[in-house]
Amino acid sequence: MISEDVRRYIQGRLRTVEEEHGVRVLFAVESGSRAWGFPSPNSDYDVRFIYAHPREWYLSLDLEERRDVIECEIVDDMDLSGWDIRKALKLFWQSNPSFVEWLHSPIVYRDEVGFADRARALLPDIYDVNKGVHHYWSMADKNYRGYLKAKLVPLKKYFYVLRSLLAIRWLERYRSPAPVEFERLRPLVADDETVDKEITRLLAKKQRSEEKEFVPVMAELNDYIEKELSRLSRYSDKAAPVSRDLSSLNTLFRDCLDSADA
Known part of the structure; x- marks a missing residue:
């Protein structure tokens, strides 16, 4: 607010x-x-x-x-x-x-x-959905490889990566621009209880942490991110251009x- x-x-x-x-x-x-x-x-x-x-x-x-x-x-x-x-x-x-x-x-x-x-x-x-997918994939990949592979990582970078990956899921499912609000994207990963639970923990930490807070790497989230990045590296969409x-x-x-x- x-x-x-x-x-x-x-x-x-x-x-x-x-x-x-x-x-x-x-x-x-x-x-x-x-x-x-x-x-x-x-x-x-x-x-x-x-x-x-x-x-x-x-x-x-x-x-x-x-x-x-x-x-x-x-x-x-x-x-x-x-x-x-x-x-x-x-x-x-x-x-x-x-x-x-x-x-x-x-x-x-x-x-x-x-x-x-x-x-x-x-x-x-x-709006070209394929351009949206490419943008969010590049953002997720850059932030993950640049910030989230150490023992201590910037807390906010997890959200940059996760929000980008969930935005791609939205684009793939609905073929329209993704919402800005993270909570509107979260249902797209609700079927993965482990990831959803880790996101809840992250949000709780973010709300009480300073902007540049570092946290121990979260292995379950990193596994999920790497799988999604690997899947998206093979992304191909044959839809007609806008x-x-x-x-x-x-x-x-x-x-x-x-x-x-x-």
């Missing part, structure tokens, strides 16, 4: 972004462990946003050279960064996993002109510029 005081503070930071950069923030959400549902007591707030300049800003010969991200200094454990609407929708067209997860964050700070609903409505025609027509994204882009000019 995000307290009302924190929400007001974040809204103030977003207004500062608008004033300093001459933009309008269209959409802002919480990303990372707070959105996933397993923050530590000292977890940062990871605020991600989509913004638009006035229309004239885009009618420039040097548009491709102009900066299309805003990154704010981290203050009071608040990490704010955002993408320009044109960059965001181009990445959406490529099934960018970060953008798709932002659309499904359960913690929304701002949503102008129904941006999220309009973007989510386009997912069936744009057409990903740009016309609907162009319409959303223009409507967002109209909103920014209003």
Whole structure:
């Protein structure tokens, strides 16, 4: 849960972004462990946003050279960064996993002109499940081999790996973007009592541990992870590629510029 005081503070930071950069923030959400549902007591707030300049800003010969991200200094454990609407929708067209997860964050700070609903409505025609599987497999594999093969391992890295593997199971079963919240993914492994029990133990530790806590390696979870990574290394999907027509994204882009000019 995000307290009302924190929400007001974040809204103030977003207004500062608008004033300093001459933009309008269209959409802002919480990303990372707070959105996933397993923050530590000292977890940062990871605020991600989509913004638009006035229309004239885009009618420039040097548009491709102009900066299309805003990154704010981290203050009071608040990490704010955002993408320009044109960059965001181009990445959406490529099934960018970060953008798709932002659309499904359960913690929304701002949503102008129904941006999220309009973007989510386009997912069936744009989102490529195979790209999602590849992204989550790469994330799980990198974090497992980089962090979870020692005697003492970073607690939060188990969640990075497990959440990625369960997201893949969701993609395989439902052929649609996976939920952000870890608890919505957990039922996909409920039939494995050992793994489910170990996840419960991990969650209890995470809720009372600092962000960079280390724990002894958990052999049962490592066995499960290695089996899943091995299975997924042979993943093959013959489904037809998504057409990903740009016309609907162009319409959303223009409507967002109209909103920014209003």
